[in-house]
Amino acid sequence: MKTIIYYFTGTGNSLAAAKKIAAALGETAIVPIASLAKTSGPITPDAGRVGIVCPVYFSGLPAMVTAFAERLDAAPAGYVFAVVTHGGGGGAAALRQLDGILRERDGRGLDAGFSVSMPGNYILMYESPAGEKRDRLLAAADSEFEAIAARIGRGERRNLPHAPLTRLIKAVMYPRFLSRVHGDDRKFTVDERCTSCGTCAAVCPAENIEIVEGKPVWNHRCELCCGCIHLCPAGAIQAGKGTEGRQRYRNPSVGIAELERQREP
Numbered sequence: 001m002k003t004i005i006y007y008f009t010g011t012g013n014s015l016a017a018a019k020k021i022a023a024a025l026g027e028t029a030i031v032p033i034a035s036l037a038k039t040s041g042p043i044t045p046d047a048g049r050v051g052i053v054c055p056v057y058f059s060g061l062p063a064m065v066t067a068f069a070e071r072l073d074a075a076p077a078g079y080v081f082a083v084v085t086h087g088g089g090g091g092a093a094a095l096r097q098l099d100g101i102l103r104e105r106d107g108r109g110l111d112a113g114f115s116v117s118m119p120g121n122y123i124l125m126y127e128s129p130a131g132e133k134r135d136r137l138l139a140a141a142d143s144e145f146e147a148i149a150a151r152i153g154r155g156e157r158r159n160l161p162h163a164p165l166t167r168l169i170k171a172v173m174y175p176r177f178l179s180r181v182h183g184d185d186r187k188f189t190v191d192e193r194c195t196s197c198g199t200c201a202a203v204c205p206a207e208n209i210e211i212v213e214g215k216p217v218w219n220h221r222c223e224l225c226c227g228c229i230h231l232c233p234a235g236a237i238q239a240g241k242g243t244e245g246r247q248r249y250r251n252p253s254v255g256i257a258e259l260e261r262q263r264e265p
């Protein structure tokens with residue numbers, strides 16, 4: 001059966017998830033949500049199965065994923081699933097948010113939703129796990145993707161997890177995140193290590209970065225995916241003192257070139 005997986009990613013975890021599930025399912029197209037951001041009108045996938053894969057932000061969905069889901073007409077597909085990747089929690093609340101948006105649009109929500117723990121990438125607050133800890137997390141996630149693909153392949157329908165605590169956390173944190181997200185790039189600066197390579201602008205899923213006189217300029221359409229900070233080859237992008245000493249992260253199964261293609265149709 002033909003499947004389309006739509007994904008959004010900052011540092012590659014969600015793209016790695018989409019690729020692994022697609023490989024296990026076979027006959028699957030992977031479409032970046034960022035490539036649809038400049039289009040308008042309903043999105044009508046021509047597939048028997050539709051999946052959405054994205055990270056959890058403050059126990060909810062990235063803003064661009066919300067806008068995409070509001071346009072998605074997934075009802076004609078026989079089976080609709082979602083996989084959210086996160087650094088520690090909040091997946092249940094994000095899945096419920098997505099289910100609610102789809103349900104409101106066409107009266108039919110997710111048939112199944114899965115939440116998978118992966119290395120956290122919110123560098124503004126903490127350092128991503130590295131070394132053996134990172135490798136253990138990624139290996140465990142890979143096993144989960146296999147199991148998830150098998151469940152999707154069988155067309156399993158599951159009730160979404162109930163998580164009253166994460167819903168409470170979301171109620172407090174998420175509205176604040178949404179109200180500031182696009183302008184949060186005002187915290188971003190570039191230091192003297194910048195080589196003017198343009199990687200930051202190329203990987204930005206929101207097309208928010210321009211290179212002006214050889215340096216990145218952020219235009220306040222930020223999704224806060226932290227891709228520019230993590231993927232700068234020189235480690236030259238900061239968001240305050242806190243990020244200066246923190247190790248950068250990219251999912252090792254995903255290359256920079258793939259992340260640079262996110263906005264391409």
Ligand SMILES: Cc1cc2nc3c(=O)[nH]c(=O)nc-3n(C[C@H](O)[C@H](O)[C@H](O)COP(=O)(O)O)c2cc1C
Binds near residue numbers: 012013060122
């Ligand atoms: C702005 C932001 C907010 C985040 N909020 C959460 C969160 O609420 N809970 C959590 O477990 N991880 C959170 N994370 C971590 C990501 O969900 C996690 O690292 C995800 O796998 C990143 O996926 P990506 O590599 O596809 O961008 C957050 C990351 C960012 C950048």
